[in-house]
Amino acid sequence: MLSIDGLTKTYRERTVLSEVSFRAEPGRVTGFLGPNAAGKSSTLRILLGLDRPTAGVALVGGRPYRSLPEPLRVVGSMLDGSGAHRSRTARGHLRWLARSHGISGRRVTEVLERAGLADTGRLRAGRFSLGMRQRLGLAAALLGEPDVLVLDEPANGLDPEGVRWLRCLVRDHAAAGGTVLLSSHAMSEVAAVADDLVVIAAGRVMAAGPLARVTAGFATLEDAFFALTGAGSGIGGVR
Amino acid sequence: MTRSRALAAELHKTLTLPAAWAGVTVALLGSLLITVLNAYAVHADPSAVAFTAPLEVAFAAMPLGTVGATVIGVTVFSSEFTGERQITATLAAVPDRVLVLTAKAIVVVLLVAVTAVVTMPLTIGVARLMIGESVSIPEAVTRCLGAALYWILSGLIALAVTVFTRSGVVPMVVLIVNGSLVSFSLLLSKVSALGFWLPDMAGRRLFGDVPTVEGGLGVVPGALVMAGWTALLLVAAAAVFHRRDTMG
Numbered sequence: 062m063l064s065i066d067g068l069t070k071t072y073r074e075r076t077v078l079s080e081v082s083f084r085a086e087p088g089r090v091t092g093f094l095g096p097n098a099a100g101k102s103s104t105l106r107i108l109l110g111l112d113r114p115t116a117g118v119a120l121v122g123g124r125p126y127r128s129l130p131e132p133l134r135v136v137g138s139m140l141d142g143s144g145a146h147r148s149r150t151a152r153g154h155l156r157w158l159a160r161s162h163g164i165s166g167r168r169v170t171e172v173l174e175r176a177g178l179a180d181t182g183r184l185r186a187g188r189f190s191l192g193m194r195q196r197l198g199l200a201a202a203l204l205g206e207p208d209v210l211v212l213d214e215p216a217n218g219l220d221p222e223g224v225r226w227l228r229c230l231v232r233d234h235a236a237a238g239g240t241v242l243l244s245s246h247a248m249s250e251v252a253a254v255a256d257d258l259v260v261i262a263a264g265r266v267m268a269a270g271p272l273a274r275v276t277a278g279f280a281t282l283e284d285a286f287f288a289l290t291g292a293g294s295g296i297g298g299v300r
Numbered sequence: 301m302t303r304s305r306a307l308a309a310e311l312h313k314t315l316t317l318p319a320a321w322a323g324v325t326v327a328l329l330g331s332l333l334i335t336v337l338n339a340y341a342v343h344a345d346p347s348a349v350a351f352t353a354p355l356e357v358a359f360a361a362m363p364l365g366t367v368g369a370t371v372i373g374v375t376v377f378s379s380e381f382t383g384e385r386q387i388t389a390t391l392a393a394v395p396d397r398v399l400v401l402t403a404k405a406i407v408v409v410l411l412v413a414v415t416a417v418v419t420m421p422l423t424i425g426v427a428r429l430m431i432g433e434s435v436s437i438p439e440a441v442t443r444c445l446g447a448a449l450y451w452i453l454s455g456l457i458a459l460a461v462t463v464f465t466r467s468g469v470v471p472m473v474v475l476i477v478n479g480s481l482v483s484f485s486l487l488l489s490k491v492s493a494l495g496f497w498l499p500d501m502a503g504r505r506l507f508g509d510v511p512t513v514e515g516g517l518g519v520v521p522g523a524l525v526m527a528g529w530t531a532l533l534l535v536a537a538a539a540v541f542h543r544r545d546t547m548g
Contacts, residue, residue, distance in 0.1 A: 113543075148319075
């Protein structure tokens, strides 16, 4: 389980997160929905120990990410695309990650196949399409067979087949008892996979709970989103 | 277990990084090329006064090794921040940043040391073959150990400085210019004795009896001062890396 409690982050004068709290439960897909610059990535970066919060805590199964002895076996994450150096092949990127956890070469081949990257051979990451980068990031997230998946805008750049693959992947993961936290600004994508929803805007959680409850009283998730975030009412709304 | 795996991951990452091999190539082929050119000049004109002994000819090319070590030290860290920002994947796998930096430092030491072990006997051997004069083995070994230490410390200083800047451009330009063309500490030493206490001036006698400016520290105190600078910079780099947000 992922628990975020009272997370606040300020950069000098600017507050990017204020008192953000929510949970992501096992066996469920939690959609983390908000317009660009709402604080989704900042929250996930703190959860993964990349940035420090000004106040509050973010825990993975009750522990800070930085204290996990073998983090890739607990949490599979994807932020900022693939994270692969442009000179490396898909396999080359996964191999050093595997080394860090004593994961076998066979598992590297498995996740490459699962992500549809088995045929990329000697092609270097610098020449990958956006969709291939996302697939490589997802392959890396799956590498350690983790219970928890934390994915930041995973559908960006994926073709329709890729989006469908991603949807099956996260649904299967939750069905097997795993925890999935998936951020997005694309409502249709979230509506198609999420059990629970956390809506964030301007660094604050506007609503959180099961999808049906958050969208109750609205015709669509889109209507609920605009009503909750106050965005889209004119110029300067959702970008 | 975690530590040895973190080291294995960093070693694998560096050995598959073309920029790190560019550093090895500069040290190895650069030193060899300069040695061949100088040895040829000596060979063609045996009455030349300077640089007649093979060891002197080989050691005149050693600054190229410093440049190579600098390239290795810089790129091991700066490669984490280019393009798709590999640092995110690195810290997701090994969240302990002091461990990441320690592993990178060990990789720099290993790669520079192996480069030195290959490069130095090769350049000395080539100089000896071309010039034809014999080389004192004990003297050669002592001087090679000193020069290898200087290369390793230069690589580690480059690593530490790149932690502060994250981009490799500034440290690469400044350290290479300082190490090969104009030494800032050499210029400073002309106006103040403080210049002799900066890392590259302090350590310069590790190369042995090469022509250098008068004054300053002897071999052992100089080596200790240079090693002290290296340790200080690495500790400061670890503190900064530990506290800083990845994107901040």
